[in-house]
Amino acid sequence: ELVYFDCNATYGPHPRKFREERWTLDHLLEDLDLACITGALVQHHQAIHGDPLLANRTLLRDLAPYRDRLFPCWLAMPEGHGFPPPRDLIQMMRDEDVRAVRIEPHLFGLLPSEKRWGALRDALAEAGTLVLLSITRDQQDFRTIESFLHLFQKVNVLLVGSAWRHWRVLEYLMETCPNLHLEFSTFQANRAVEYFAERFGAERCLFGTGLLAKAPGAARGFFDWSLLPRHTVEQITS
Numbered sequence: 233e234l235v236y237f238d239c240n241a242t243y244g245p246h247p248r249k250f251r252e253e254r255w256t257l258d259h260l261l262e263d264l265d266l267a268c269i270t271g272a273l274v275q276h277h278q279a280i281h282g283d284p285l286l287a288n289r290t291l292l293r294d295l296a297p298y299r300d301r302l303f304p305c306w307l308a309m310p311e312g313h314g315f316p317p318p319r320d321l322i323q324m325m326r327d328e329d330v331r332a333v334r335i336e337p338h339l340f341g342l343l344p345s346e347k348r349w350g351a352l353r354d355a356l357a358e359a360g361t362l363v364l365l366s367i368t369r370d371q372q373d374f375r376t377i378e379s380f381l382h383l384f385q386k387v388n389v390l391l392v393g394s395a396w397r398h399w400r401v402l403e404y405l406m407e408t409c410p411n412l413h414l415e416f417s418t419f420q421a422n423r424a425v426e427y428f429a430e431r432f433g434a435e436r437c438l439f440g441t442g443l444l445a446k447a448p449g450a451a452r453g454f455f456d457w458s459l460l461p462r463h464t465v466e467q468i469t470s
Contacts, residue, residue, distance in 0.1 A: 415437075417442030
């Protein structure tokens with residue numbers, strides 16, 4: 233059996249949630265068990281739909297009994313609007329063993345400028361923090377994404393939400409931004425994992441499910457029936 237670690241899982245209430253939608257932490261744990269996924273990097277929906285700082289604290293409280301399996305991913309923004317100076321934020325993350333953050337410049341209207349992001353970027357780079365950057369559902373213009381990747385060139389960035397229609401632009405970004413990493417929960421294209429792992433290296437490809445918005449079956453299928461060598465699959469999934 234392969235060991236699976238999910239780099240992209242989210243729970244919590246959010247606007248326009250379907251009545252029968254699964255959204256609680258218990259639902260997430262049930263789905264991880266169902267798909268035999270060992271652990272996960274977990275975000276809280278309210279970080280982007282409500283108060284990010286409150287959602288970060290709620291995430292820690294909810295995950296506390298499961299920290300041997302579930303690892304928190306905070307939402308981070310530059311100093312201001314309640315967020316502390318970057319070095320204070322990094323110290324808070326160290327105190328709580330938070331090793332990844334998500335940035336949402338599109339949702340919060342934060343342009344990719346050195347003046348706005350430089351201090352936070354430098355603090356994240358020094359701490360070796362993984363940064364998750366999302367593609368919006370209706371993403372058409374990738375110039376902002378490219379600008380952030382260049383701005384954060386000394387930080388490992390994981391792009392989430394990419395889809396098969398982004399294949400060509402992802403090739404370009406992977407070629408020009410060596411700090412970029414991909415997960416494939418939405419990028420459900422035929423043999424996409426094999427292609428990107430062989431061309432850009434397995435170390436830049438990660439296993440993610442997109443739970444709870446998606447079922448984990450497709451994400452597992454990419455690797456359970458992969459054409460990649462076993463040791464390469466193990467490198468990606470764990």
